[in-house]
Amino acid sequence: xxxxxxxxxxxxxxxxxxxxxxxxxxxxxxxxxxxxxxxxxxxxxxxxxxxxxxxxxxxxxxxxxxxxxxxxxxxxxxxxxxxxxxxxxxxxxxxxxxxxxxxxxxxxxxxxxxxxxxxxxxxxxxxxxxxxxxxxxxxxxxxxxxxxxxxxxxxxxxxxxxxxxxxxxxxxxxxxxxxxxxxxxxxxxxxxxxxxxxxxxxxxxxxxxxxxxxxxxxxxxxxx
Numbered sequence: 720x721x722x723x724x725x726x727x728x729x730x731x732x733x734x735x736x737x738x739x740x741x742x743x744x745x746x747x748x749x750x751x752x753x754x755x756x757x758x759x760x761x762x763x764x765x766x767x768x769x770x771x772x773x774x775x776x777x778x779x780x781x782x783x784x785x786x787x788x789x790x791x792x793x794x795x796x797x798x799x800x801x802x803x804x805x806x807x808x809x810x811x812x813x814x815x816x817x818x819x820x821x822x823x824x825x826x827x828x829x830x831x832x833x834x835x836x837x838x839x840x841x842x843x844x845x846x847x848x849x850x851x852x853x854x855x856x857x858x859x860x861x862x863x864x865x866x867x868x869x870x871x872x873x874x875x876x877x878x879x880x881x882x883x884x885x886x887x888x889x890x891x892x893x894x895x896x897x898x899x900x901x902x903x904x905x906x907x908x909x910x911x912x913x914x915x916x917x918x919x920x921x922x923x924x925x926x927x928x929x930x931x932x933x934x935x936x937x938x939x940x941x942x943x
Contacts, residue, residue, distance in 0.1 A: 724751040725804065725938060726779035730797075731757070732788030732810070732923075733877050736867035739787065742927035745935055753778075755790075757868045760876040766884065770796035777801065783938050786811060787923050788903070789881050795893060805938055809896045809930070810904065810920050813889035817908050818882075826882040865924070894937055896930075898922045913937075 737754035783805045786794030791811025898918020899906045
């Protein structure tokens, strides 16, 4: 009897395209990889509504969802609408209590409404916003290709919905992989995660060897 393959759906981070997963390879005899893409939100759409619409892109029963950064928030919301085998988040947060103080402050003061997102079409700013300030100039071009969603309406919506995310209590079943050098969501604010030494907010791109080795085990093993 042929074992059916496990469907794994990958959701990229804020403004990013599925090219961020180009180095991720799971054994083809066991897993079927699918890549989700951001689409434009409706006017004033809630993240709950958007997540429900994103679940319509899932063609399999009981999938594994893997989300990076804001995509990690989205897959947690998607899992409230459909039955999932596992939810894995990378470089993300499990609740708004894991936000660093500057994001909590931005949320409280609604400072994000003043962000000139039209400027984010400036690639350099967008890279820094999506991946953190430590990106050196020579790498900008490298990261530019990963950021395909430059629509102002989407960026306004995405930034606001990261900050106003209302989940206060982490889902115990979510598997959280996080770098100890993440500059967007510093590790000191993160509870219960698998720590990747030297991992930054872009470790999906540059720590792929660890992920390729360990994602299959995390998907297949029951949680301890």
